[in-house]
Amino acid sequence: MDNNIAQPPTRLQQTYDVIFRGVCRSSAVLTALLVAFIVIKITVAAMPAMRQYGVNFVTTTTWDPLTRNFGILPEIWGTLFTSFLALIVGTFFGVAAAIFLSEGLLGQFIFAVLKAVKMETNPFLSQLPDRLEGIIKNLIELLAAIPSVVYGLWGIFILIPMIRPACNWLCAKLGWVVFFGTPLSGPGVLPAVIVLSIMILPTITAISRDALVAVPPKLRMAAYGMGATRWETILAVILPVATRGIAGAVILAFGRALGETMALAMLVGNANKISLSLFSPANTLASLLANNFPEAGPQEVSVLMYASLVLLAITLVVNIIGAWMLQKAVGVGGGR
């Protein structure tokens, strides 16, 4: 049996083939259909509100169910402002951590320490550098497993009391800087941004690390061979080659930040304000939806559906811009 290598596929194998192909195809189609179904359902539910409020819905700033004035400009602003700031912080730390983990910096340090105490050939200890790196990587990825509500509680009870004195000092001393314009009472943009950046950190680190590890070793060797320092190699050779993967990580993280609900509902202050101040309360679309759905009447549901449609549109636009930028970046860098 085993030596008939060039055997034609049996009936069974052919059937498997057909079934497998069918399952794959229908899964892909179903996913697409599901997205379409969700969008259509939301749009239909949002129709009455769209007809009534039109463009004013996204350009006005009052949310008052009593007078039936609905405008979500502050929420749009808050969503983009918090996500964008969180993305800057999260990308910086996330990519830095990814470089640390992919360049073997930790491993070399430990190896040096082991060598200093002459233990580098010990069968157990010699594995330590790799093991520790693995542990740190897993710890960062573990951040993604923490439930959103735990982040929210941590923010309320630990983070906010911790940063409040510094924030209020900044506001008192440097109040003329637009970002420090108001004191931090409790919930506000900064606590939301800090927690959000921690939440998106694992996404950025994990994917960026994979991208950095996938850079062909030849390139690194070539850079060193031409006399580049390690610093120059990382910045000028490895990072540009890994751009595509890192950008993918950032886009994914941005999507997560835009849609994050629970932690933000607990930390952002839910006040319909547009302010550049990091310490002022704000509101986001997801938080608005979470807060208002349970008690919403039939007409309000339509308004909320309109708001979720706007959130969907924002996410879509961000993804398109991301994809476009990615293509550009790859075009300039020459691709790989």
Add this chain to the structure above:
Amino acid sequence: MKKISMAVVFLFMVASLLICGLNSELRAEDVVKLQGAGATFPAPLYYKWFKAYSAAHKGVQVDYQSVGSGSGIKSAIDKTVDFAASDAAMTKEDMAKIEGGVQLLPVTAGSIVLSYNLEGIKDLKLPRDVYPDIFLGKITKWNDAKIAAANPGVKLPDMPINVVERSDGSGTTFVFSKHLSAISKEFEEKVGFKTTVNWPVGTRSKGNEGVTASIKTTPGAIGYIEYGFAMSQKMPMATLQNKSGGFVAASTASGQATLSTIKLPEDLIVWDSDPVGKEDYPIVTFTWLICYKHYADAKKADIIRDLLNYCLTDGQKDAEALGYIPLPADVAKKVAASIGNIK
């Protein structure tokens, strides 16, 4: 030996099958399930009542889901529940949507308190011209002359007032904003009352627990929460000035004083947003169970009537321990008289 053990196992299996069969028979035919949904504010008390009632009555199972007053009313209209509950009662408009009519019954009541976070200050008096202005953003400092005048001898800090409100729609917001609208013309014009209002100042947190957490962690904070919740969390509560000028702290007695002055109308839907009595705590509200006037299943109607009777008599004894205000005897009597409308 082996044979005997096999026989034992077999017998055991037969017996358990029989028991299961008997059990499921009981389940299918004799258990009447009542499904309720609505307000979150009275939920702890309702859970206690319905659990006790279901335990005492074999064959009755009462379930309640605290999904919010708005959802409760919605499910009552959609007839997806056997009864509902709401803090904001029900509008005439909504009631008209239900064929056969509904009977609303106030079964318990609660106070809403202003809780604050000021280090070292245990007693804080807030006059009735002050706290609406705090929620309007007109009084912004704790050492404001108006607050200081009402609290002689209290060292008020030179600190901004951090107002905390509910971010989600809630009966608590409804009752509190209704009260503020009743005592301040300006509040009525600028903000008005509803389950969610457009507060001009402050930050907003979700649920009683969210507001409480914000107050606890924010120096200089003030916010409105339910009395029962404030009590269980040992939050400081401000003494509020009522219409006749007296400063009254929230308690079961001051809440009952308010309730006993309320005249119940025919439909049992009433708020006294500004009670006049000297001992009356100013922000007290009933919360309602919403029952249909006609049930297709006569058995269900019987059980609901019996359940309501239990809530209004023995059930009232559980109210105080959970931070609710037991209905004064004459109120409970009047409410009980309307149970007959459910058929």
